[in-house]
Amino acid sequence: MNRTVFAIGIVIAAAVVGVLFAGLGKDPAVIQSPLIGRSAPTFALQEVGTGRTIDIAQLRGRPLVINFWATWCGPCWEEHPVLVATARRLQPNVQFLGVVFQDQEDKILGFLQQRGTSYPTLVDVKGKTALAYGVGGVPETFFLDANGTIVAKYAGPMDADTLQANLMKAMR
Amino acid sequence: MLAPLGKMLILASLLVSAAGALLGFAAGRTRSREALLWARRFAYAFAALMGLATLTMEYALLTHDFRVSYVEHVGSRLVPTWVTIVSLWSSLEGSILFWGFVLGIYIAVATYLTRGQYEDYQPDAIGVWLSSAAFFSFLIAGPASPFGVVANPPLDGPGPNPLLQNHVLMAIHPPFLYLGYVGMTIPFGFACAALLRGRLGHSLLKPLRASLMVPWIFQTIAIMLGGWWAYEVLGWGGYWAWDPVENASLLPWLTATAALHSIVVVERRGILKGWTVTLIQATFLLVILGTFMTRSGVFNSVHSFTQSAIGPTILAFLAASILFVVVLLAFRIDRLETEGRIEGAASREAMFLVNNLLFVLLTFTVLIGTVFPLVVEALKGKQMSVGRPYFDSMVVPIGAALLFLVGIGPALPWGRATREQLKNALLPPLFGAGLFAVIGYILNIRAPWTLVTLAFGGYAAQVTLGQMLLTVLQRTKRGESAAAAFVDGNLRRGRRRFASYIVHGAVTVAIIAIAVSSSMRQTTELAFTKGQTLRASGYDLTFLGFEQRQEPHRAVTGARFRVARDGKVVATLEPKMNQYQMMREPVGSPAVYSTAAGDLYLSLANLDVANESVFITVYAAPLVMWIWVSVILMGLGALFSLVPARRATAVQSRESVPAAAETA
Numbered sequence: 001m002n003r004t005v006f007a008i009g010i011v012i013a014a015a016v017v018g019v020l021f022a023g024l025g026k027d028p029a030v031i032q033s034p035l036i037g038r039s040a041p042t043f044a045l046q047e048v049g050t051g052r053t054i055d056i057a058q059l060r061g062r063p064l065v066i067n068f069w070a071t072w073c074g075p076c077w078e079e080h081p082v083l084v085a086t087a088r089r090l091q092p093n094v095q096f097l098g099v100v101f102q103d104q105e106d107k108i109l110g111f112l113q114q115r116g117t118s119y120p121t122l123v124d125v126k127g128k129t130a131l132a133y134g135v136g137g138v139p140e141t142f143f144l145d146a147n148g149t150i151v152a153k154y155a156g157p158m159d160a161d162t163l164q165a166n167l168m169k170a171m172r
Numbered sequence: 173m174l175a176p177l178g179k180m181l182i183l184a185s186l187l188v189s190a191a192g193a194l195l196g197f198a199a200g201r202t203r204s205r206e207a208l209l210w211a212r213r214f215a216y217a218f219a220a221l222m223g224l225a226t227l228t229m230e231y232a233l234l235t236h237d238f239r240v241s242y243v244e245h246v247g248s249r250l251v252p253t254w255v256t257i258v259s260l261w262s263s264l265e266g267s268i269l270f271w272g273f274v275l276g277i278y279i280a281v282a283t284y285l286t287r288g289q290y291e292d293y294q295p296d297a298i299g300v301w302l303s304s305a306a307f308f309s310f311l312i313a314g315p316a317s318p319f320g321v322v323a324n325p326p327l328d329g330p331g332p333n334p335l336l337q338n339h340v341l342m343a344i345h346p347p348f349l350y351l352g353y354v355g356m357t358i359p360f361g362f363a364c365a366a367l368l369r370g371r372l373g374h375s376l377l378k379p380l381r382a383s384l385m386v387p388w389i390f391q392t393i394a395i396m397l398g399g400w401w402a403y404e405v406l407g408w409g410g411y412w413a414w415d416p417v418e419n420a421s422l423l424p425w426l427t428a429t430a431a432l433h434s435i436v437v438v439e440r441r442g443i444l445k446g447w448t449v450t451l452i453q454a455t456f457l458l459v460i461l462g463t464f465m466t467r468s469g470v471f472n473s474v475h476s477f478t479q480s481a482i483g484p485t486i487l488a489f490l491a492a493s494i495l496f497v498v499v500l501l502a503f504r505i506d507r508l509e510t511e512g513r514i515e516g517a518a519s520r521e522a523m524f525l526v527n528n529l530l531f532v533l534l535t536f537t538v539l540i541g542t543v544f545p546l547v548v549e550a551l552k553g554k555q556m557s558v559g560r561p562y563f564d565s566m567v568v569p570i571g572a573a574l575l576f577l578v579g580i581g582p583a584l585p586w587g588r589a590t591r592e593q594l595k596n597a598l599l600p601p602l603f604g605a606g607l608f609a610v611i612g613y614i615l616n617i618r619a620p621w622t623l624v625t626l627a628f629g630g631y632a633a634q635v636t637l638g639q640m641l642l643t644v645l646q647r648t649k650r651g652e653s654a655a656a657a658f659v660d661g662n663l664r665r666g667r668r669r670f671a672s673y674i675v676h677g678a679v680t681v682a683i684i685a686i687a688v689s690s691s692m693r694q695t696t697e698l699a700f701t702k703g704q705t706l707r708a709s710g711y712d713l714t715f716l717g718f719e720q721r722q723e724p725h726r727a728v729t730g731a732r733f734r735v736a737r738d739g740k741v742v743a744t745l746e747p748k749m750n751q752y753q754m755m756r757e758p759v760g761s762p763a764v765y766s767t768a769a770g771d772l773y774l775s776l777a778n779l780d781v782a783n784e785s786v787f788i789t790v791y792a793a794p795l796v797m798w799i800w801v802s803v804i805l806m807g808l809g810a811l812f813s814l815v816p817a818r819r820a821t822a823v824q825s826r827e828s829v830p831a832a833a834e835t836a
Contacts, residue, residue, distance in 0.1 A: 002502050009498030016543070017491045020464065023546040024483055077330070 034134075035150045040066075040142065041132040045099065045122035048108050054097070054120055056148070063170035064144040065096045068130055070103045071111045073138045075157035080115055082160050086167075088118040094167065095119070101127045143170040174232045175240045178225050178319035185221035185272070186309035188214045189302045196299030200368060208291075211298045215283040218305050219276030226273040229266065229318060233259055238329060241320030242266050248331030250725045255332065258343040261350070262332035264467060264482070265318035270346075271463075272308045274354040279305060282358045286379055293376055296365035297358075304357050307489050315482040331725065337752070339761075341401040348394035349421060353459050355387025356424060359431075360456035363449045367500045370507035372438070372445045381435045384428060384452065385814055389807045391425045396803035407747075407760040407775040409695070409791030411799070414563040419542045420462030423535055427455040430531035437524045440586060442511025446501070447528070449508065453497045458535075460490045465542075515588040523581035530574050537566045568621050568687075572628055575683050578676050579605075579632035582639050604634030608684075617692065625687040632680045640673045667813065674809030678802040685798035689770075693793040697777070702784040709792030711772055712736040718781050719746070727751045731776060731786045735765055747774045747788065770794035 035041075044055035056064065067083055069076040087096035098117075100108050101124035112121060124130055133142060143152040143166050152166045192214025199207035232240040233256050236249055246259045246266065261267045279301045286294050312318070331337070362380045366372040398421065399411035412418060431451035437444045464486045514521050541562050583597045608630025609623050617623060643661035648654050662670040696708040700715035707713070716732040730746040745763035752759065762775040773791040780786070 002506050005505055006498060006502035009494075009501060013491070013494040013498055016461070017487065017494065019543050019546050020461075020487055020490075023543075024487060073330070 035142075036153060038150060040064075040144050040148050040150045041129070043124075043129045043132070045124060045129065048100070048105055048112065048121045048123055054122060056097070059095050059097075060146065060148050062092075062146050063094045063167065064148070065094065065167070065170070066099060066133075066142045066144065067096065067139060068099050068101065068124075068133070068135045068141070069139045070100055071107045072103065076139045077115075079139050079157040082158060082163060084116055084118045086160065086163055090167075091118070094171070097122060099124050099129055101125075101130050141166070143167065145170045145172070173239065173321075174228055174237055175319045175321045178228045178232075178240070179313070179317070181221050181225040181228065182272075182309060182313045182317075182319065185218050185225065185276075186306060186313050188217040188221065189305035189309050192218065193299050193302035193306055196295050196297075196302060199295035200299060200365070208295050208298075211295060211302070212283050212287065215279050215298055215302060218302065218309075219280035222272045222276035222309075225312075225319075226260070226269060229260060229269060230257065233257070236328075238325035238327070239322050240318070241322050242269075242318035244322045244326060244329050246332045247329040248725070249328050251331045251337060252725075254340075254343060255337050255725075258346075259332045261346045265312075265316045267346070267350075268308065268311050268316045268467075268482075269318050271350060271354055272305070272312055274347075274350045275301075275305055275308060275357060278355050278358055282361075282379075282383060290376060290379060292369055292371070292373075293362060293365040296368045297361035300361035300364045301357055304360075311482060311485060315485050337725070339401055339405045341397055341404065345394060345397040345401050348390050348397055352387045352389075352391025352394050353421075353424070353462065355383070355390060356428065356456050356459045358383040358387070359452045363452040364497075364500060366449055366508070367504040370504050372449065372508050374439070377435060377439055380452070381432070382814055384431060384435070384455075385810055388425070388428045388432060389810045391421070391428065392803060392810070393807045395421050395425060396800060400800055403773075403796075404764065405759075405761065407762040409693070409762070409773050409775065409789070409793070410690075411796075414541065414560060416542050417462075417466050419538050420458075420465045423462065423538055423542075424455045424458040426531050426535045426538070427451050427458060430528045430535075431455060433524050433531075434528050437521050441514075441521055443513060443521070444525070444528075445508040445510065446505040449505070450501060451528070451532075453501070454535075457490065457494055457497060460486065460493055464490055518584060518589055518594055520581060520584045520586045523577055523584055527574065527577050527581060530570055530577070534567065534570045534574075537570065538563070541566070571683060572621065572625050575625060575628040575632055575680065578680060579628060579635045582673070582676070583635045601631045601634040601638070604630035604632075606630070608633070612688075617688065619691040622687045622691040625684060629680050629684040632676065636673050636677045636680065640670060640677075667815065671809050671813030674812065675806050678805035678809060681798055681802035682806070685795040685802065689793040689796045689799065693791060696790040696792075697787070698790060699787045700785065708790040709772065710737065711742075711790075711792070712739075713774075713790070715786060716744075717784060718779070718786075720781070725752060729779065729781065731779060731788070733763075733774060733788075735772060743772075745772075745774050747776045749776055749779065766797050768797060771796040 040056070042055070042057050044053050044057075046053050056066075065083075065087075067079075069079070083096060083098075087094070096119035098119065098121035100121060103123075105123060108121065108123070133140075137155065139155075139157055141154045141158060141163075142150055143154075145151050151169045151172075154162065154166055158166070192211050195207045195211040195214065198204065199211055229240070229242065231237075232243050233247055234253070236243065236247055238244045238247060242263070242265050246263045247256065251259075259266065261270045279298075282301070283294075283298060286297070290297075359380055362376060362383060366376055366380075395418075398418065402413070403409075403411040428451075431448055434444045434448040434451060438448050464483065467482055467486060514525065516522065579601060580598065583601060585593060585597065589597070605627040609627040612623055612626040617626070640662065643666055644654055644657045647657035647661055652660075694709045698706050698708060698713070700706060700713075702715055702717050705712055705714040712735070714734040714736070716734055719730045719732055721728050721730075728748055728750050730748040733745045733747075734741055735743040735745055743765040745765055747763040748761040750759045750761060760776050762773055764774075765772040771791075771793055773793070775789045775791070776786065777789050778787040
């Protein structure tokens, strides 16, 4: 056996695999938003279907999940059942809100009727709320603790585990 | 039901590839003829099953069968048919299926072409190929299955990523890349077989080189197409960003290029056998690494497929492959006996060695730059990125040194050379070096590295042309006609040599074009109102107005510009903004006016349709077109070197003799 070749090979292999393995645990979708640790921008928007206004300032006192989405976004379809099921399970300890922007109300209603929902969906008419939260694409989800402070942000569709992991941060 | 059918085909391919791999290795150990025959049959069966599975998926896509999970994921009734067809590789699961399909073709063709020959090596090679096939079948069957059954199929789906629908190059770039990537499995199999046998005989060099050259050609073209696509679509006027996934395609290409050179030394001198085998194995490992990078979600990039669970699976395969290769090399590398040695520092084989070291250095440079952000994040918990400056400052000198070798390597003779020979070989091309640098200086090039690149390029160009004409000159001295000498000396007998100089010439052009176009690029930002004419980089641009149209899957807004040079209208350009239904941000399409001298490139930055005003970025860069042309020429040159001797002779004698007779 050629010990030199073996030693060099193992060192390079261990380094490369080790670094990649360390990278696996993390997720590039977890974005370090400047908003994390700060009080969430407030907004009051109308709910789809009912037209009633929901003001997030009045929702303090329990963790809040704000999910930005749209019906034209494929990954949002994937994520939708996960959100609906989790919201239903955690009611009334955690509040979920959907915020839809750049979309049409009839499409949103059709989508929600076909696929069901368990929490209010608001329409962000001119995208001002999305702008205030620095949303770069949909879906994007913000996690607020009971004091209204943003504790985490996730870009991209979440599965049940990802959602749970981020919720833990908000429930601490 | 198509989904269960596809699933069944994939499970069957997993079965035959696993069984075939075991049989192949068994045949390698026991020399059993029967086992080898069955291993071959299983290899063909794998290819057939993968082909059928892929056809099933294409059928499901074309018939919009949303009961199949992959179709639900990427299908849409709105997109044009060509987009539906290429959707096969537009998302993770389908792209892995496509990988399996390409692997099947490669394995079947390689098995067929080596049947009855190389019986020493074939069993183990089939074992290695089918092991890789078994892994990918497993991926398609389980973690990345495109054939899931959708319980409540929707009436329509979201369609593939709009960025991938924006240009037809997207239909061509991925298949070329897969043909390059996947094809590296074949030489890997031969290299492993050589180590398992403990012997790299002269007879194996031919299939080893050919099986490396074919995917190398595809990979070369694929890298260029990727750059070209970025240039034509992304709108920032460049073609290479050192994006992790671009690097992933470059890394195996670098080691494969090194291996193609070291094989020549093995052929000529019988040395560097273990080294060559190592390079080929590294190439395959880098391919798997690249697949991990694009599929794991660890890196963020244009190319990243969405978050997926298959990262750990691919990483496990990569770790297992590396371990297999390291152990194999450690135990067997010393058995690959060396037959000769390097005679002197100023010899061609020594230059091959330097070339190889530079390629390996370049590989490590790019690899480190790519994974460094991960290291930092693992150690310090900070997000960072390694930008252009690192890559440019490291890669430019190494690239220039390689260009220098393109010149100096072929100028040097094999073996030991006398002082007189060295002088005669090395001094005359200094003329070419000076000529190119002076022309560059006159044309206002002042960047030091660009002038150095031009000088090295001029040296290389003179040497390459000299070598191309060498045989012709020798033969015309003996009284042959120039045409006959060229046909017989370069196209027929010395084809491989001549072809390698075509590639070298093309590389020289490519490197010069890259250096000049990137250092001489001008960027101007201009704001127009309708009818206004402004000047940028010697062109007069007039904004004619907007044009809007609605296409089934997108809304297009184009800004029309008249382009004039010296008072003469040369083109009308229409950079566009495309708003896809499925995407929030509009996707821009730049417009390019290309000439041999340089490109004018318009990209929309902002537009106000109501006020008929527009803000654009104008890029002007010389020689860009030569990058694409020269890389295609590299591929053609390499392809030419693969044409088997006998058939080419037949073609030549039919076509060229009358022509030669006329000139005589």
